[in-house]
Amino acid sequence: MTTEHTEETAEFVLPQSRQANERLHATIPGGAHTYAKGDDQYPENLAPVISHGRGAHVWDVDGNRYIEYGSGLRSVSLGHAHPRVIEAVRRELGRGSNFVRPSIVEVEAAERFLATVPTAEMVKFAKNGSDVTTAAVRLARAVTGRPRVAVCADHPFFSVDDWFIGTTPMSAGIPAATTELTVAFPYGDLAATEELLTRYEGEVACLILEPASHTEPPPGYLEGLRELADRHGCVLVFDEMITGFRWSEAGAQGMYGVVPDLSTFGKALGNGFAVSALAGRRDLMERGGLRHSHERVFLLSTTHGAETHSLAAAMAVQATYVEEGITARLHALGERLAAGVRDAAAGMGVGDHIVVRGRASNLVFGTLDENRQPSQQYRTLFLRRLLAGGVLAPSFVVSSALSDADIDHTVDVVAQACAVYRKALDAGDPAPWLGGRPVKPVFRRLA
Known part of the structure; x- marks a missing residue:
């Protein structure tokens, strides 16, 4: 002191x-x-x-x-101020941080991420967790044509956006019509989740949850959610903001062996630098791209989402995790x-x-x-x-x-x-x- x-x-x-x-x-x-x-x-x-x-x-x-x-x-x-991360950031700062076209750093960072999280097939970066969780919800609604979002009631935070904040005590300014489209299921209770999906049959676009938190998932729970999502035709989204890297380099999905359709990463990914990621199945993610024949989805489009120094930080973090x-x-x-x-x-x-x-x-x-x-x-x-x-x-x-x-x-x-x-x-x-x-x-x- x-x-x-x-x-x-x-x-x-x-x-x-x-x-x-x-x-x-x-x-x-x-x-x-x-x-x-x-x-x-x-x-x-x-x-x-x-x-x-x-x-x-x-x-x-x-x-x-x-x-x-x-x-x-x-x-x-x-x-x-981790030396390896700071050095990677310094190298990029001297080369410029944002351009009118993608930087080569963007593809290098994407390839590095997908090598670290091999359960994902495509990735798109942003600056914070809310950006990517909301993008996951929007994508799920688009590909299913369904309006409702099912969130895990036992996990405290998913996004600053209306679809989630409307469910909290700080819901001022959010229309009731928006909040009514978000429903909740309890963690660890497959029967209650199935009852919810049956009650809103054909209406739930996605199940979104942290795959683990203060408690480990009960045996067979994540596998059961995977089966429920498949059977009811909804998208399974893992919020790996916390579990990413802290559970394993590939997140909870890498540890427990259950592959979600979409997953979101942030927090540890940049060691304090602003970077987050939406990752998942190619056929879903590509709906936010240009190489498909479906209606376009406004997935993520952020001016600062691919700042080179933050992506360099993310690559250095992943290398450090794996090598050390x-x-x-x-x-x-x-x-x-x-x-x-x-x-x-x-x-x-x-x-x-x-x-x-x-x-x-x-x-x-x-x-x-x-x-x-x-x-x-x-x-x-x-x-x-x-x-x-x-x-x-x-x-x-x-x-x-x-x-x-x-x-x-x-x-x-x-x-x-x-x-x-x-x-x-x-x-x-x-x-x-x-x-x-x-x-x-x-x-x-x-x-």
């Missing part, structure tokens, strides 16, 4: 970050460009504004250094962290209240109250103690840049936080340890 953190959270303050947050709110709605990065997601007046990052560490504008988890909302899986065994390292680091956190929580008597969930490469934590129910108040307490100890962790999602020493320090800080957590549980009220209002969920109707 470049600024010494004191033992008592109440003495840990971030005056420069607080001032910077005021400037952010004065000029940017919500004070951030992603709601999950908003200062309402952090304890009051303890939302650090970042100056820079390197590897698994970031520094705030107050001069504090943190071990960072969930970097860039899971996008920076190799660590900040990054996925295996993410799992090993996550297993070490999960074991340490669980031991620390159990040792302080809060093992039933601070729980670590998910695949080792994609860990999240839950904060439970006296009745073992999810609690935003106890999450606030926990986050305050982590921040005071130099750990910035909205989740426990690891990057490959973490060292064993980083993990050990994190576990030590978690143990200290668990001691305070125990005091709050014994008191039956965490309020004295919050320092202000509790953190809030992203999706809520009122600000």
Whole structure:
């Protein structure tokens, strides 16, 4: 730490970050460009504004250094300013970034992606996940001639576009007629999904879901979805924004051996650079192209979708993953962290209240109250103690840049936080340890 953190959270303050947050709110709605990065997601007046990052560490504008988890909302899986990625980007920046015709980098990036994800036959790049998930939905509707989209109800986010956001508590501005075309199915329940498809027989264009999340798919589940989609004539779409690279280089589809019709990738693909991908079957993808006799589909057409430096970053990321065994390292680091956190929580008597969930490469934590129910108040307490100890962790999602020493320090800080957590549980009220209002969920109707 470049600024010494004191033992008592109440003495840990971030005056420069607080001032910077005021400037952010004065000029940017919500004070951030992603709601999950908003200062309402952090304890009051303890939302650090970042100056820079390197590897698994970031520094705030107050001069504090943190071990960072969930970097860039899971996008920076190799660590900040990764040398191989930065060098690839630098090479392309000097050659120009955007032209009136495709760059040779576009075909090189496409060939590299399809070699990494061999279950796909064609790919098109964009800048963010919403672009490609919405393109998948549009394509599915076009090829099936059906209006409805079936989304997995147990997965929190698919797109900023109306077809999904209309189903959330933040549905202001979205016509009911749009929202009514999106229906939901539960993860892991084939019978309920079949009932949905039967109820809307001939109306559902696609099933879209994350193939795995905080829980592994039940045996036979993904295979069953594949069969249901085939039998009911709808398109199966895997959202691999998170599972891509973190589960395997070829995503969850490469790990579980179930091939979707379409899949979407992002986050880890660019190690923080803006790039996403829609991939899938040639006969479907080509409907957005020029070599077919069907009605044309406006699949993806973005001015910045093929910026050369972002595609160069993606190629460097894929090469690094494959050549350096990054996925295996993410799992090993996550297993070490999960074991340490669980031991620390159990040792302080809060093992039933601070729980670590998910695949080792994609860990999240839950904060439970006296009745073992999810609690935003106890999450606030926990986050305050982590921040005071130099750990910035909205989740426990690891990057490959973490060292064993980083993990050990994190576990030590978690143990200290668990001691305070125990005091709050014994008191039956965490309020004295919050320092202000509790953190809030992203999706809520009122600000």
